[in-house]
Amino acid sequence: MNLAEKLQSYRKQKGMSQEKLAEVIGVSRQAVSKWESGQSYPEMDKMIALSDLFQVSIDHLVKDLSADRGALALDPAPGNQATPEESSPSSTIYVRSYLYHYEYKSKATLFGLPLVHINYGRGKVYVAKGIIAVGNISIGLLSLGIFALGGISIGVLSAGLISLAAFSLGLLLAVGGVAAGTFAMGGVALGIFAFGGLAMGMFSVGGAAIASRIAIGGYANAHIAIGNVARGAYTILVEDSQFSVIYADQVRALIHQEYPGLWRPIVEWLVCLFA
Known part of the structure; x- marks a missing residue:
């Protein structure tokens, strides 16, 4: 599973639309759409924000799971649920980001x-x-x-x-x-x-x-x-x-x-x- 597929899967697991993810990360909806279609890749600061939002490491996001025999499925069977952290090697260093942005502009x-x-x-x-x-x-x-x-x-x-x-x-x-x-x-x-x-x-x-x-x-x-x-x-x-x-x-x-x-x-x- 590549980066584009992971972003789409994690977003849906969070119950977020592309618009909502774009608002949280601080980009346009078109940027999210391009990430999920593989047309472009997030910049490092956005990658850190995505890592923090989905609670997974950056190397887990960018690494192709098809080449990782030790990786767990994103949708495990009931009773055998695994968190994103459990699907990554124990030696992985997680990067936490505190980036956020909020904007409201009245129509009047x-x-x-x-x-x-x-x-x-x-x-x-x-x-x-x-x-x-x-x-x-x-x-x-x-x-x-x-x-x-x-x-x-x-x-x-x-x-x-x-x-x-x-x-x-x-x-x-x-x-x-x-x-x-x-x-x-x-x-x-x-x-x-x-x-x-x-x-x-x-x-x-x-x-x-x-x-x-x-x-x-x-x-x-x-x-x-x-x-x-x-x-x-x-x-x-x-x-x-x-x-x-x-x-x-x-x-x-x-x-x-x-x-x-x-x-x-x-x-x-x-x-x-x-x-």
């Missing part, structure tokens, strides 16, 4: 993009593009992936209007281990308004806060600096991080003095730490 579209596109897997980089996109790399209004780009992006590395990730870049809001955006929150935060362990921006609040205008934190460096260690043109020292002992009116008056045109919500955000 908006602006030429599917409303939902899910395209992810292992062994290859898959890109999803849609209003809602989920993939290894995703691009969409709502985007989830290892690398995400979109209006609202969530991933390991993401960029968008609103971005949440280990490494996050957001036009409006960025939240992550390292975050950069208009409003940035993270272990390291870079933004006009920055809040984090290390915060750098125009207005910064954090363990170490560095700003061009106002900084509040354990270490603060800015034109107006408030903290345990404070450096700037105007400084307010805080003992033992007791920010509540500082009067909000005192801070508010200092900000109005130096930045009289500063937008009121920003002022209130900065003074909310104080009594």
Whole structure:
């Protein structure tokens, strides 16, 4: 029995159509048809995936059973059932593969993009593009992936209007281990308004806060600096991080003095730490 015959037999034993096998392995139905008719052979990565799916070794798949007197029939008699593993020599090394791929694309579209596109897997980089996109790399209004780009992006590395990730870049809001955006929150935060362990921006609040205008934190460096260690043109020292002992009116008056045109919500955000 040759490779083409084995593939067809194992597929039928699994109760799978050519379309289903093609979907699982990550190829077209035409490719499966050519394998089973002997017109072409699977590439090595596909051969590994087939080996794992059918639970047989690669050498068992490619070896012609007609020349192997020790080989067992694929359809043993009842009561004498043998698994594919039992039909192979005990010395055979089995190769396990964890390749997989899943893709779904909705028929409904908006602006030429599917409303939902899910395209992810292992062994290859898959890109999803849609209003809602989920993939290894995703691009969409709502985007989830290892690398995400979109209006609202969530991933390991993401960029968008609103971005949440280990490494996050957001036009409006960025939240992550390292975050950069208009409003940035993270272990390291870079933004006009920055809040984090290390915060750098125009207005910064954090363990170490560095700003061009106002900084509040354990270490603060800015034109107006408030903290345990404070450096700037105007400084307010805080003992033992007791920010509540500082009067909000005192801070508010200092900000109005130096930045009289500063937008009121920003002022209130900065003074909310104080009594």
